[in-house]
Amino acid sequence: MLLGIIICIVIFGIGLAYRRPVIPLLMTAISLAISIIPEGLPATATIVMALGVKRMAKENALVRKLPAVETLGSSTVICSDKTGTLTQNKMTVKELCIEEDILNKKSRSVKDIKKEEEEKYKEIIYAGALCNDASLDPDKKDSILGDPTEGALIFLAENFGIDHEELEDKYPREYEEPFDSDRKRMSTVHKINGKNIVYTKGAVDEMLELCTKILTPNGEREITDEDKENILELSITMSKKALRVLGFAKKEIKEIPEEDDEDIEYDLTFIGMCGMIDPPRPEVIEAIKTCRKAGIRTVMITGDHLITATAIAKELGIWKEGNSEIIGEELDEMTDEELDKVVKNVVVFARVSPNHKLRIIQALKRTGEVAAMTGDGVNDAPALKNADIGIAMGINGTDVAKDSADMILLDDDFTTIIYAVKEGRRVYRNIQKVIQFLLAGNIAEVLTLFIATLLNWEAPILAVHILCINLATDSLPALALGVDPASKDIMKEKPVKSGTLFEKALIGRVILHGLFITAVTIAAYQIGLHTDSHIVGQTMAFAVLSISQMFHAFNQRSNTESIFKAADEHNKFLFRSIYSLICSTICNIIYTKLKKCI
Numbered sequence: 251m252l253l254g255i256i257i258c259i260v261i262f263g264i265g266l267a268y269r270r271p272v273i274p275l276l277m278t279a280i281s282l283a284i285s286i287i288p289e290g291l292p293a294t295a296t297i298v299m300a301l302g303v304k305r306m307a308k309e310n311a312l313v314r315k316l317p318a319v320e321t322l323g324s325s326t327v328i329c330s331d332k333t334g335t336l337t338q339n340k341m342t343v344k345e346l347c348i349e350e351d352i353l354n355k356k357s358r359s360v361k362d363i364k365k366e367e368e369e370k371y372k373e374i375i376y377a378g379a380l381c382n383d384a385s386l387d388p389d390k391k392d393s394i395l396g397d398p399t400e401g402a403l404i405f406l407a408e409n410f411g412i413d414h415e416e417l418e419d420k421y422p423r424e425y426e427e428p429f430d431s432d433r434k435r436m437s438t439v440h441k442i443n444g445k446n447i448v449y450t451k452g453a454v455d456e457m458l459e460l461c462t463k464i465l466t467p468n469g470e471r472e473i474t475d476e477d478k479e480n481i482l483e484l485s486i487t488m489s490k491k492a493l494r495v496l497g498f499a500k501k502e503i504k505e506i507p508e509e510d511d512e513d514i515e516y517d518l519t520f521i522g523m524c525g526m527i528d529p530p531r532p533e534v535i536e537a538i539k540t541c542r543k544a545g546i547r548t549v550m551i552t553g554d555h556l557i558t559a560t561a562i563a564k565e566l567g568i569w570k571e572g573n574s575e576i577i578g579e580e581l582d583e584m585t586d587e588e589l590d591k592v593v594k595n596v597v598v599f600a601r602v603s604p605n606h607k608l609r610i611i612q613a614l615k616r617t618g619e620v621a622a623m624t625g626d627g628v629n630d631a632p633a634l635k636n637a638d639i640g641i642a643m644g645i646n647g648t649d650v651a652k653d654s655a656d657m658i659l660l661d662d663d664f665t666t667i668i669y670a671v672k673e674g675r676r677v678y679r680n681i682q683k684v685i686q687f688l689l690a691g692n693i694a695e696v697l698t699l700f701i702a703t704l705l706n707w708e709a710p711i712l713a714v715h716i717l718c719i720n721l722a723t724d725s726l727p728a729l730a731l732g733v734d735p736a737s738k739d740i741m742k743e744k745p746v747k748s749g750t751l752f753e754k755a756l757i758g759r760v761i762l763h764g765l766f767i768t769a770v771t772i773a774a775y776q777i778g779l780h781t782d783s784h785i786v787g788q789t790m791a792f793a794v795l796s797i798s799q800m801f802h803a804f805n806q807r808s809n810t811e812s813i814f815k816a817a818d819e820h821n822k823f824l825f826r827s828i829y830s831l832i833c834s835t836i837c838n839i840i841y842t843k844l845k846k847c848i
Contacts, residue, residue, distance in 0.1 A: 257696050258283040261703045268706050277713040278699065286696055288688040290728055295681050298732035302677040310660040311670040312644065318656035320681070321638055322674025325546055326745045327614055327621045328667060329607070329637075332552040332559065333398065334646060335624055335664045336566060337528040341402035345488060346371055348522035349466050352480045357488055357525060360406070368410055373465060374522045375410050377498040378403035379417055381438045381449040383428075386414060399494065402526045421447075424506045427514065431553065431603040431629070437515055439506060446503045448514050453555070453601075454485045454497035454523055461499055463519040470519050477520075485523060489557035492565060493525030530566050537668045538567045545744040546671065549597050551607060556600035563598045570597075578602040581609065589613045604629030611637050620745065622667065624659075625651050641667060668741075676736035678746060683731045683806040686760055691799045693764030695719070698771050698795070708784050710775040710791040719796055726827035727803045734807055734821050763805070767798045800828050 262279040266272070299320065303313045313319055330336055347357040348371060363371065382403055384396030394401030404414045421440040429436035435452020450457065458481060464473040485495045499518035507514060538548050548568050552559045556577050563569035575598035581589070586609075593613040599606065604627055611633050614621040623637035626647040631654040634640030642655035643662045652658055659666050695716055702710050774794035778787035803824060 255283055255286065257700055258286065261700055264703045268703075274709070274713075278709055278716075280713070286692050288685075288692065290725060291685065291688060294684050294728045294732055297729060298680055298684070299677055301733055302673050306657075306670050306673050309669050309673075310644075310663070310666050311673075312658040312660055313656065313670075314658065315656045318639055319674050319677050321620065322622070322657075322671050323676075323678040324620045324745050324747065325622045325639060325671055325674070327547045327549060327619045328541065328671075329549045329551055329610060329614075329621060329623045330664055330667070331624050331626065331643075332550055332554065332562060333528055334643070334662050335659075336534050336550065337530050337562070339398050339528060339646075339662070341398040341494070341526045341528050343402050343406040343524050343526045344491075344493060345525035346374060346522065347484055347488075347524070348374060349464055351522070352464075352477060352484060355480055355484065357484055357523070360409070370467060371410070371522075373500070374498050374524065375407050375412060376417070376421075377449040377451060377500060377521055378496075378524065379407040379412065379414055380421060380423070380440055381436060381451045381498075383436075398528065399496070399526065403524070406524070425514075433515075434553070434601075435515065439503070439514070446506055448501045448503055448518075450499045450501075450515055450518060451496055454481065454495055455555075457497045457499055457518070458482070458520070460516055461518045461520040465500070465519050465521045473520055481520070481523070485555070486557055488523070488525040489555045490561055491525070491527075492558060492561040493527050494554055494558055495523055495525050497523050530562060531664065534664050535566055537665045540668055540741050541671075542567075544671070544741045547597065549599065549610075551599045551602055551610065553602060554600060556598070559598050559600040568597050573597045575600060578606055581606050586613065586616075590616055593617060594619075604633070607633035608636060622671075624667075625655075627651060630654075672736060672741055675740050675743070675746075676734075679737070679740065680732045680734050682756055683734060684728045686756055686763070687731055687799075687803055687806045688728060689760045690763035690767065690802060691719070693760065694767035694771060694795065694798070697764065697768040698775075698791070701768070701772060702775075707775075708788075710772065710788060711795065712788065715788075715792045715795075719792075719799065722796075722830070726830055727799075727824065730821060730823035730827040731803060731806055733823055763802060767795065767802065770798055771795045800832065803828060 258279045262275060265275040265279075296316070299316050302319045303316065306313055306319070333339060343360055345357040345359055346363070350370065351358055382400045384394050384400035384404055386404060387393040387395050394404065407414055407417065421442050423438050424441055424446065425439040427437040429452075433452070434456045435450055437448055437450040439446055439448050441447075450460075458478055461473055463470045464477055481497075485497075488495050498521040500521055501514075501518050503514060541548050550559060550563050550566075550568055556575060560569060560575055563575075569575075572595070574592065574595050576592070576596050578599075578601040581599070581602065584592075589609065590613050593610070594617055599610060602610075604625070607623065607625065607630060611621055611623050615636075615638070620638045622639035622641055623633050624641045624643065625631070625634045626643040628648050628650045630642075631650050634642060634651060634654040639657060640655040642651040642658045644652070644658045644660040645662045647655075647658070647662075657670065695711070698710055702708070771791050771794050775787045775791035778790035807821070807824075
């Protein structure tokens with residue numbers, strides 16, 4: 251821009267040296283100074299991003315901050331929750347395991363449990379249904395209000411012929427210790443047959459340390475080290491099947507706790523385990539393949555057991571040979587420097603709490619990644635705010651998470667993120683097309699007049715010609731390029747480094763195209779001048795400069811293919827804008843001809 255203004259001043263100075271008329275020379279210099287500044291670029295870029303936001307909203311990706319559209323196209327890592335985003339969020343209990351099964355070292359499939367055997371599993375069913383904050387949707391009996399994991403336990407009870415609402419009414423909750431991501435368990439107290447019974451559910455490995463007994467068909471007995479080994483072995487076996495494993499325990503207490511912080515989770519009796527599955531979304535597998543081709547790494551962050559998380563990661567194609575995984579405890583023991591060394595190869599973070607997400611994001615950013623992070627809880631807000639792109643869940647997300655995010659997934663679907671990334675890349679590339687188109691035309695106008703002034707020629711184009719061309723090209727064709735359809739190979743390209751809108755290759759193309767348009771414009775002027783007159787030369791120069799920019803607009807659609815092959819999709823807006831530019835050019839030619847006649 252500065253160079254262009256300097257050239258305009260030089261043109262004015264050279265013209266004065268050649269004793270050109272001051273007023274026409276001043277008008278030309280001012281017009282040229284106006285034209286060299288792409289004043290339409292900021293407005294065009296804003297409109298292009300706004301239209302991108304509109305298209306994303308139609309695909310369930312609500313962008314809250316406009317610059318996020320461009321940043322999405324530069325993403326190199328997507329850190330995603332597992333449940334509901336990578337999976338269907340439809341938990342179903344598949345396997346149960348009580349003392350008898352633990353001794354046999356084999357869990358039981360729910361569908362294989364016979365009617366006469368159901369009584370043996372009654373206690374674990376009660377524990378799952380009562381130690382539960384979810385409920386059946388009164389409007390849709392096949393839907394759950396609350397956490398899908400707890401919903402699966404309610405459906406399990408219903409399948410065993412136990413009405414959840416009646417059970418809660420019969421054995422009301424007297425006290426609770428809510429779920430905590432650090433404890434990884436919750437407990438409730440119920441009045442059952444005149445006794446105060448505590449039910450606890452949570453992560454098996456965390457809960458097992460609190461158990462001193464195990465429930466048997468005849469009562470209770472001391473839990474042995476062998477029992478604990480069998481339980482952990484069964485838990486790992488179930489996890490390898492991509493099952494989320496929950497443990498259940500109970501105890502009797504004399505009095506209901508009066509203080510909210512009173513600890514009742516000790517000296518428990520282990521009841522058993524259940525294994526539930528949340529099937530992966532089929533479309534996510536293909537989406538992750540697309541990410542990999544696009545140079546984007548997908549990272550799973552979950553509170554599930556490492557083995558369960560890794561099994562699902564392998565099924566989805568996130569985990570490949572050579573990748574690694576980290577659990578929350580290892581993360582706590584690592585320094586920032588140690589985490590920075592391994593974070594680029596980790597694709598699964600398991601048994602993590604929301605607080606760990608912030609450390610993961612900070613480590614990724616320190617290592618040069620452009621990271622997108624998903625979250626839904628209040629505790630996810632710091633990570634969402636620190637991520638390059640914070641993505642909140644629209645269905646299960648809290649208001650705090652949504653307010654901290656740059657984008658909201660209205661359908662909580664991972665594939666929506668991929669669409670948003672594609673749209674972000676499209677916007678980024680289209681803005682580059684607009685820049686290339688506008689600057690190349692401006693360079694051609696400046697160089698044409700600079701060369702003519704330097705050689706003491708009459709002006710090949712007038713001030714009105716310059717303003718007319720810029721009025722046409724800085725508006726409709728530029729906007730039309732801004733909505734150009736994405737290339738079919740756009741998700742096969744590597745991410746563009748954020749903040750590199752003016753790439754070296756783009757600058758080179760701008761100069762090359764500008765020189766070419768300058769050459770043909772001057773050639774047209776010289777032909778008209780020597781075959782007829784200066785006015786004819788001006789007319790031909792104006793016509794060629796205008797037409798060159800028309801073809802140049804089509805040429806911007808691809809930097810690698812011919813103008814005749816580049817269109818994966820037609821851009822009807824570009825054709826309409828070129829039509830308006832042709833009409834404008836014809837009108838100006840007629841005006842010039844009439845001026846000559848007069």
